[in-house]
Amino acid sequence: MSKVQTGKNVNLEKVQTRIENHIDTLSTYTATPGRGTTRLTYSQEDLLARQYIKEKMKEAGLSVREDGLGNIFGKLEGSLKDAPSVLVGSHFDSVPNGGAYDGPAGVVAGLEVAKLFAENGLAPKYPLEVVALIEEEGSRFGGGLMGSRGMAGLLTEEDFKTLKDKDGITTVEAMEKIGLDPSLPKARDQKSVKAYLELHIEQGPILEEKNIPIGIVEAIVGLTQLEVTVKGQAGHAGTTPMDRRSDALVAAAGMIAHFPGLAAAEGDGTVVTTGRLQVYPNGANVIPDQTVFSVDIRSGKEEHVQNVIRRVKELAESYHDSGVEITIEQPLYIQPKEMNKEIVSLLKEKSSKLGYPSYPMNSGAGHDAMVFADYTSTGMLFIPSKNGLSHCPEEWSDSRHIAEAVQILFEAAAELTEAE
Ligand code: HGY
Ligand code: MN
Ligand code: MN
DSSP: EEEEEOOOEOOOOHHHHHHHHHHHHHTOOOOOTSSSSSSTTHHHHHHHHHHHHHHHHHHOOOOOETTTOOEEEEEESSTTOOOOEEEEEOOOOOOBBOSSSSTTTHHHHHHHHHHHHTTTTTTOOOOOOEEEOOOOOOOTSSSSHHHHHHHHHOOOHHHHHHHHHHTBBBHHHHHTTOOOOOTHHHHHGGGEEEEEEEEEEEOOOHEEEEESSSEEEOOOOEEEEEEEEOOOOOOEEETSSGGGHHHHHHOOOHTTTTTOOOOOOOHHOOEEEEEOOEEEEEOEEOOEEEEEEEEEESSSSHHHHHHHHHHHHHHHHHTTTTTTTEEEEEEEEEOOEOOOOOHHHHHHHHHHHHOEEEEEEEEOOOOOHHHHTTTTEEEEEEEEEEGGGOOTTTOOHHHHHHHHHHHHHHHHHHHHHHOO
């Protein structure tokens, strides 16, 4: 039993066991069992995870609702009438063949913070809300950070309704298929939220290398996603001379081959990635007539992101006379974001009061917290990722570190909700 100086009882071993059960159960809700977590938004796997999360919210004594995007909220009412809530949570969708901790570690932490409120009989003045957000990765509908952007009013109803997955299924059709109601409100009044706290795995090697269990995020890099479409001319692979081709894949490959050089030219940790490439008609003996590929650009400095976007557009221009037509969409653009300074110092103070070493750091990954940074007082905790791996089946973090982060979030949420 670890007696927290502030007089709240937290049995870390018990919390850790519950965390392991949550993570293990959620990790079974995958479309690729044995090959990592694939839980796309509004899929059957989403539905199973959603049902589990809502059940655990109810067990923790929370009142549960879902908004017009499918974000899940578990609320512990406060004694102050119409007071803004302190939100604790993360996302519960995944990348294809991803890991079990990216997102769920933060949702599970929220569930455990609420459980500790219940076990300690804490009555908050400001409500506590556990939140499980949808489509942070953008793996099904593109862009990403959809649950938080929708809540913050950055996604119009029209934009939402036009989003389709690779099979042409719309968000509305997919939501209704799993019993969600897209007509419910999506944007949430900023005045109804006092703070947002998120635990996330670091997804990099720093904390593990420094052997420090807790990272306190000070800023999140800016990130942009481009979608490039190259239109050429399909043709016979055997009878079409090389000098009479408009090969959409050769043009795409030519552009992509330049991207590492663009990142290096900017420096300052700028990174450029093409993670998704679709080839049409994708026949071995057919010259591709269309390719669509993603360009993920990140940097701590916005000017580098802007420079890379400009260089990608110039590269596309350079193919102007080569018989292909190249168009570029920008489904997501977010500037680098600072976390709220009071929240950062609160998390630092609670970590040291509990005796957990912590390390101030920036995030190279994007998170819902970067959307909420402009919407409410926002802070993030990181825990180490084994071998710095993430977005792959090997992703793993220590449930003990999650439990320790839960204890910090519990203390911070108790203070922010003025619970007694
Ligand atoms: O891509 C990211 O940084 C996050 O995992 N969505
Ligand atoms: Mn991720
Ligand atoms: Mn994530």
